[in-house]
Amino acid sequence: MTKRRIAIVLFNLGGPDRPESVRPFLVNLFTDPAILRVPSFVRPWLGRIIAWRRTRPAMENYAILGGRSPLLELTEEQGRSLDAALADDPGVEVRSFVCMRYWHPMSDAAARAVKDWAPDEILLLPLYPQYSTTTTGSSVAAWDEARRKAGLSVPTTTLCCWHSDGGFAEATAALVRDAYAKARAELPAGTPLRILFSAHGLPESIVTAGDPYQWQVERSVAAVVERLDIEGLDHTVCYQSRVTPQKWIGPSTEEELERAAYDKVALLVCPIAFVSEHSETLVELDVEYREVAEKLGVPGYFRVPAQNSDPAFIGALAALVRGALGSGRALCSFAGGRQCPKQHGDCPHARLAADDRRARVKEVA
Numbered sequence: 001m002t003k004r005r006i007a008i009v010l011f012n013l014g015g016p017d018r019p020e021s022v023r024p025f026l027v028n029l030f031t032d033p034a035i036l037r038v039p040s041f042v043r044p045w046l047g048r049i050i051a052w053r054r055t056r057p058a059m060e061n062y063a064i065l066g067g068r069s070p071l072l073e074l075t076e077e078q079g080r081s082l083d084a085a086l087a088d089d090p091g092v093e094v095r096s097f098v099c100m101r102y103w104h105p106m107s108d109a110a111a112r113a114v115k116d117w118a119p120d121e122i123l124l125l126p127l128y129p130q131y132s133t134t135t136t137g138s139s140v141a142a143w144d145e146a147r148r149k150a151g152l153s154v155p156t157t158t159l160c161c162w163h164s165d166g167g168f169a170e171a172t173a174a175l176v177r178d179a180y181a182k183a184r185a186e187l188p189a190g191t192p193l194r195i196l197f198s199a200h201g202l203p204e205s206i207v208t209a210g211d212p213y214q215w216q217v218e219r220s221v222a223a224v225v226e227r228l229d230i231e232g233l234d235h236t237v238c239y240q241s242r243v244t245p246q247k248w249i250g251p252s253t254e255e256e257l258e259r260a261a262y263d264k265v266a267l268l269v270c271p272i273a274f275v276s277e278h279s280e281t282l283v284e285l286d287v288e289y290r291e292v293a294e295k296l297g298v299p300g301y302f303r304v305p306a307q308n309s310d311p312a313f314i315g316a317l318a319a320l321v322r323g324a325l326g327s328g329r330a331l332c333s334f335a336g337g338r339q340c341p342k343q344h345g346d347c348p349h350a351r352l353a354a355d356d357r358r359a360r361v362k363e364v365a
Contacts, residue, residue, distance in 0.1 A: 014100030015069020167316030
């Protein structure tokens, strides 16, 4: 029997692979119209100015990691683990391809590699549990352009989000539960412990314009907390990595560190929007925020590891793949389709519905 060939394209941010890559990586990031939302004639030079100003601190961060990001290797390992988890599925042959947004391998190279493999179907799988126009939306747009350029025309399904998928939530809760028990064992008896679910922030203007990211982050946290089933659990959601002077969604992780110091509670930080270790976890959370917490007098600071290739997490991804195959368009991981409230008009399902309405009006006309 001939097996149906399925190409899984894993979207992720990417990261510099050597010190010389830091500035071009930042230029790619800050000249992306999904990130820097200014008029197109301003964006190229303004993005390069921002990249130039952030190069030195970014290089210092990556120096802590040996001069490079570990994200590519970790994502490749996730792909191999996912392929292995799907290897026994009858009738299909699966291969994962890594597609980074701001550093290699980027969309053009990924699209060529997928075309060379000649799949029967493509599944676009963002390694961002929560949808945002700045992450999944930007990655899909770049992929679509690269696909057209490569002449790649294959039935494609886009899994837009899986923010509170049961398997993802349970796998994450297991990591949190283990880290919580270890933190409790290290703390003096009677020391209160609070979980900070920290996600990458966004400018508030992007969310108010209709981006569903913050709502989906909150759903992720609710799903994980429900599965923790810890009576009287003290927890909160916060946002890190602010990089522009605009007003960003909050509370910020820095503000929550200050509140913890005031309340005299220890902290267990869970990176709820990151499923791989990279600079935001290994440097920002583990080094920078730890130093701030110690200076403020927070009585304990611990962190939940990112999922990386945790077997339960890979199993959740495999289940998402099985449920998504054959749809042929953008879909949520949830039965019944769109989950986001109507005010989040930048949800892909809202856009599809609008496109369908326009198509019907055009047919009638």
